[in-house]
Amino acid sequence: MYHQNLEEFPENFLWGSASAAYQIEGAFDEDGKGPSVWDTFSKIPGKTFENTNGDIAIDHYHRYKEDVRLMAEMGLKAYRFSVAWSRIIPDGEGEINEAGIDFYENLVDELLLYGIEPVLTLYHWDIPQALQDKYNGWESREVIGSFKKYCKVLFERLGNKVKYWVTFNEQNVFTAMGYRWETHPPNVSDVKRMFEANHVVNLANAEVINLFHKIVPKGLIGPSFGYGPMYPATSNPADILAAENGNDFNNSWWLDVYCKGRYPVFTLKQLKKNGIAPTILPDDEELLASAKPDFLGINFYHGGTVQENKLEKPIENQHKERAFSATDPYLMQPKEEQSQSPEIPMFHSVSNPYLEKTNWGWEIDPVGFRIALREVYARYDLPIFVTENGLGAIDELTESGTIEDDYRIDYLNAHILEMKKALTDGVEVIGYCSWSFTDLLSWLNGYKKRYGFVYVDRTEQDVKDLQRIPKKSYYWYKNIIETNGKNITNKIEVLK
Ligand code: BGP
Numbered sequence: 001m002y003h004q005n006l007e008e009f010p011e012n013f014l015w016g017s018a019s020a021a022y023q024i025e026g027a028f029d030e031d032g033k034g035p036s037v038w039d040t041f042s043k044i045p046g047k048t049f050e051n052t053n054g055d056i057a058i059d060h061y062h063r064y065k066e067d068v069r070l071m072a073e074m075g076l077k078a079y080r081f082s083v084a085w086s087r088i089i090p091d092g093e094g095e096i097n098e099a100g101i102d103f104y105e106n107l108v109d110e111l112l113l114y115g116i117e118p119v120l121t122l123y124h125w126d127i128p129q130a131l132q133d134k135y136n137g138w139e140s141r142e143v144i145g146s147f148k149k150y151c152k153v154l155f156e157r158l159g160n161k162v163k164y165w166v167t168f169n170e171q172n173v174f175t176a177m178g179y180r181w182e183t184h185p186p187n188v189s190d191v192k193r194m195f196e197a198n199h200v201v202n203l204a205n206a207e208v209i210n211l212f213h214k215i216v217p218k219g220l221i222g223p224s225f226g227y228g229p230m231y232p233a234t235s236n237p238a239d240i241l242a243a244e245n246g247n248d249f250n251n252s253w254w255l256d257v258y259c260k261g262r263y264p265v266f267t268l269k270q271l272k273k274n275g276i277a278p279t280i281l282p283d284d285e286e287l288l289a290s291a292k293p294d295f296l297g298i299n300f301y302h303g304g305t306v307q308e309n310k311l312e313k314p315i316e317n318q319h320k321e322r323a324f325s326a327t328d329p330y331l332m333q334p335k336e337e338q339s340q341s342p343e344i345p346m347f348h349s350v351s352n353p354y355l356e357k358t359n360w361g362w363e364i365d366p367v368g369f370r371i372a373l374r375e376v377y378a379r380y381d382l383p384i385f386v387t388e389n390g391l392g393a394i395d396e397l398t399e400s401g402t403i404e405d406d407y408r409i410d411y412l413n414a415h416i417l418e419m420k421k422a423l424t425d426g427v428e429v430i431g432y433c434s435w436s437f438t439d440l441l442s443w444l445n446g447y448k449k450r451y452g453f454v455y456v457d458r459t460e461q462d463v464k465d466l467q468r469i470p471k472k473s474y475y476w477y478k479n480i481i482e483t484n485g486k487n488i489t490n491k492i493e494v495l496k
Contacts, residue, residue: 007424009485014117014431015477016078017071017453018388020124020169022054023440025084027061031099034090036126037137037185044187049446050460057441058456059466064107067438070454070468072114075481079116080387080433081107082124082169085150092128093146101157108161119387119433120158121166121224122151122208125174125184125443137186138175138197144204151208152215159216166297166387167205170226171198172254183444191342192276199278202257206291213292223258224297224387227251229371231305233350238308245346246306252379258296259380261289267346274342295430296380299388300372300415302355302363309348360392360449366414373422373429383428389415390435392442392449395471403455403471412473416480416488434477438468453477 022038029035042053060067071079085092087100104120111118127137135142177184179194188194205223212221230246232239245266252264262285271277355363373384391411395403412434423429439452446460453474457467479487 001421001425003421003424006420009420009423010430011484013429013484014078014119014164014385014433015076015481015485016080016117016119016431016433017076017435017437017477018080018119018433019060019436019438019440020082020121021084021087022057022124022126023436023443024058024060024081024438026054026056026059028053028055030061031103032087032090032097033084033100034086034092035129036084036086037129037132038126040129040132041185041187047183047187048444049442049448052441052446052460054441056463058438058458060438061103063466063468064103065110066468067454068107068110068114068116070470070474071111071116071437074453074470074474074478076116076437077481078119078164078431078433079111079437080119080121080166082121082126082166083154084126085123085147086126086128086130088153089146089150090128090130092131092134092143093149096153101153104154105158105161108158112161117164118162119164119166119385119431120154120162121169121387122154123147123167124169132186138200138204139193141200141203144200144207147204148207148211152211155212155215159219163219164295164385165212165216165219165221167208167221167223167293168201169224169297169387170299171201171205171223172250173226175201195271195276195278199280199284202254203284203287205258206261206287209291209293210287220294222293222295222297222382222385223254224299225251225254225258226299226301226388227255227372227376228301228303229368229375230303230347231352233305233307236308239306242306242308242347246304246343246349249343249346250304251375255296255376255380257288258293259382261285261291270346271342276342293382295383295385296376297385297387298372298376299435300369300386301389302365303368303372305350305352306347307350309344309346358392359394360445362392364391364411366418369415370418370422370425373419373427374425377422377427383430385430386419386432388433388435390451392445392451394448395439395450395455397455397457397469401469403469405471405473408471408473409476412477413488416485420485420488 028039042048090097108118175194175198179188179197182189230243232243248264248267253267256264355365391408436451438454439450439456442449455469455471458464
C-alpha cells in the first residue's frame with residue numbers, strides 16, 4: 001500500500017523507552033533482595049561477554065531519580081521497566097519485602113510527578129533462584145501459585161497508580177535460550193523440557209491476566225512478544241509453505257495461545273508426533289481460553305527467511321556433528337535426534353540477501369516492522385503497544401564528550417516511519433518504546449553493545465563513575481516527541 005500522505009500519530013500516543021530490572025538496577029543483594037537465576041547464571045565463567053554481570057549494572061537502584069529527570073527533560077511520555085520478583089518476595093513465595101515494594105513505588109511516583117506513564121513488566125526473565133532450586137522453576141506448576149502471589153502484591157499496591165502492565169517479556173526468547181540453547185538460565189538443552197516449561201508459563205500468564213482483571217478493572221494488561229515476520233526465500237510454493245510453517249512455529253505458537261486460548265494445530269500435531277508436545281491437562285484449555293489480554297506488546301528487532309527443508313542438511317548450528325543426506329530422511333532419525341530439531345521437517349532458515357545486518361549480525365528490516373504490525377493486528381485484532389525496538393551498536397565517547405550516534409537515529413527514524421505507515425494502513429498502535437533509555441547491560445554482550453539515548457560511562461571491567469551523558473539520538477527523540485512524530489519523514493533532520 002502506497003500512501004501519498006501519512007496520517008499523524010494520535011494525540012495521546014505513548015512515546016516511550018524501555019528497560020529491564022537485571023540490566024539496569026544493580027544493588028543485587030541490597031535491602032533484602034534475594035538472588036534470581038540471573039544472579040547465579042551470570043557468575044558461571046564463560047556464559048556472558050567478559051563474564052559481565054548485573055551486580056552493579058548502571059546502578060539505577062540508587063540513581064533512579066537522576067534517570068527519571070533525564071526522561072522528563074526529554075519529554076518522555078511512557079517508561080517501561082520490570083520489577084525484580086526477588087526484591088518483592090526474596091525466596092519467591094514467602095515473606096514480602098517492604099523495602100522492595102518501596103523502591104518501585106518511589107520509582108512510579110517519580111515518573112508520575114513528571115507526567116510519565118509507567119508501564120510495568122512483571123517478568124523480565126529473573127525468577128527467584130529459590131524457586132528454581134525448590135521446584136525446578138518454570139518446569140513445575142507449583143510456581144504458578146508463587147507467581148500469582150507476587151503479582152497480587154503488585155496489583156494491590158500499584159494498581160491504582162500504574163495503568164499499563166506487561167505479564168511476560170519475550171516468552172519465546174527466554175524459554176528457547178534457557179531450555180534449548182543453554183545460553184540463559186537454567187542452562188538446559190532439552191526441547192521436551194522447553195515445551196513443558198513454556199506451557200507452564202502460558203498457564204501462569206493466563207492466571208495473572210484473570211487475577212489482574214479482578215483486582216485492577218481499570219488497568220490494561222498483555223504479554224510482550226518478540227515477533228519476527230517469516231519470509232519465503234523464493235516464490236516457489238514449497239518455500240511459501242515453509243514460511244507458513246515458520247510463522248506457525250515461531251509466532252503463532254505463542255500468540256494463538258495468548259489471544260485464542262489454544263495452540264496452533266499444525267505445530268502441535270508435529271510436536272506430538274515427535275513426542276515433545278507439552279502435557280496439556282483438560283482444565284488447561286479452559287483456563288487458556290478464559291484469559292483475554294487487553295493489548296499485545298510487540299518487541300521488534302528482526303524476522304527470518306526460510307525455505308523448504310529437503311532434509312539434505314540440518315538447520316545451521318543445530319546439529320553440531322551430525323550431517324543429513326537425502327537418503328537419510330528425517331523420519332529415519334533416532335527419536336532423540338528428531339526431538340531435538342522439531343523444525344527440520346517444517347522449514348530451513350537462510351540469510352536474507354536484501355537486508356543489511358548490525359555489528360551483531362541482526363538483520364535491519366524496517367519494512368519488516370510494518371509487516372509485523374499488520375500481521376499481528378490482522379490476526380488478533382488487539383491494540384498493539386510496541387514495547388521494544390532499537391539498535392545495539394558500539395558507541396564512542398568523543399574527546400569533546402559527545403556521542404554522535406547518527407546510525408541509531410537512522411535506524412529509529414526508519415522504523416518509526418514504517419510504524420507511521422502501518423498506522424495509516426489501519427493498525428491500532430497505542431505506543432512505542434525504544435530499547436533502551438539509558439545504556440544498560442546486554443544479557444550476553446556486556447556494555448559493548450549499547451542501545452540507549454543516554455550514554456553510561458562504564459566498561460565491562462571498569463565501573464568508572466557511571467556518568468550519564470545524553471547522546472545525539474537523545475535530542476533527536478526529544479524533538480520527535482515534542483512534535484508527536486510529525487518530523488518522521490523520509491528526510492532526516494537532526495536537531496540539537
Ligand atoms: C530483547 C530483550 C531485552 C534486550 C534486547 C536486546 O530480547 O527483551 O531485554 O536485551 O533484546 O538484546 P541484546 O542485549 O541481546 O542485544
